[in-house]
Amino acid sequence: GQNIDQPTEMTATEGAIVQINCTYQTSGFNGLFWYQQHAGEAPTFLSYNVLDGLEEKGRFSSFLSRSKGYSYLLLKELQMKDSASYLCAVVDSNYQLIWGAGTKLIIKP
Amino acid sequence: DTAVSQTPKYLVTQMGNDKSIKCEQNLGHDTMYWYKQDSKKFLKIMFSYNNKELIINETVPNRFSPKSPDKAHLNLHINSLELGDSAVYFCASSRDRGENTGELFFGEGSRLTVL
Numbered sequence: 513g514q515n516i517d518q519p520t521e522m523t524a525t526e527g528a529i530v531q532i533n534c535t536y537q538t539s540g541f542n543g544l545f546w547y548q549q550h551a552g553e554a555p556t557f558l559s560y561n562v563l564d565g566l567e568e569k570g571r572f573s574s575f576l577s578r579s580k581g582y583s584y585l586l587l588k589e590l591q592m593k594d595s596a597s598y599l600c601a602v603v604d605s606n607y608q609l610i611w612g613a614g615t616k617l618i619i620k621p
Numbered sequence: 622d623t624a625v626s627q628t629p630k631y632l633v634t635q636m637g638n639d640k641s642i643k644c645e646q647n648l649g650h651d652t653m654y655w656y657k658q659d660s661k662k663f664l665k666i667m668f669s670y671n672n673k674e675l676i677i678n679e680t681v682p683n684r685f686s687p688k689s690p691d692k693a694h695l696n697l698h699i700n701s702l703e704l705g706d707s708a709v710y711f712c713a714s715s716r717d718r719g720e721n722t723g724e725l726f727f728g729e730g731s732r733l734t735v736l
Contacts, residue, residue: 608666
């Protein structure tokens with residue numbers, strides 16, 4: 513079967529750095545997305561990786577290792593507004609999106 | 622302008638009723654989707670619709686039926702509502718499908734509560 517694993521919940525301090533991991537086992541791979549979802553709101557696109565390596569976009573970076581079936585989202589200089597769920601989603605060989613359950617990130621002052 | 626809009630945002634109804642949720646996108650996208658997000662926060666694909674081709678997730682009960690009057694609209698109709706249908710339903714769109722899908726743009730969600 514297809515599976516996406518992320519930690520259920522993480523806590524970090526305002527101003528710090530946090531890394532949210534995602535491991536996947538899917539039938540094929542055609543890219544990996546990270547989405548942010550604030551409570552009661554829609555998921556919004558953060559990043560897309562299809563090649564190995566690090567993609568940096570402001571305070572957020574996303575890393576991919578296809579050989580290890582592993583990605584992480586790195587959030588720097590955490591702000592209170594970064595409190596949200598972060599969803600990892602993999603595009604499989606049929607170009608279907610397989611979603612993880614998301615990681616709830618709690619930022620404390 | 623809201624890119625993907627869905628109505629109503631909240632819907633409370635009795636078991637056995639029939640209800641509809643409407644979705645419209647103004648992004649000029651060719652593919653639209655309906656997702657169900659349950660209490661455990663998993664996003665489960667229900668339907669995708671591209672150029673009059675409907676792809677159904679086989680696990681979705683046939684009480685659920687999508688209707689697309691044109692490529693900018695994909696409505697969700699639910700017959701004989703059950704308690705387990707309580708969830709947040711998200712509409713989404715993407716520019717195309719397959720390898721040209723790109724990122725998904727989501728509506729704000731419709732929270733359905735069945736009593």
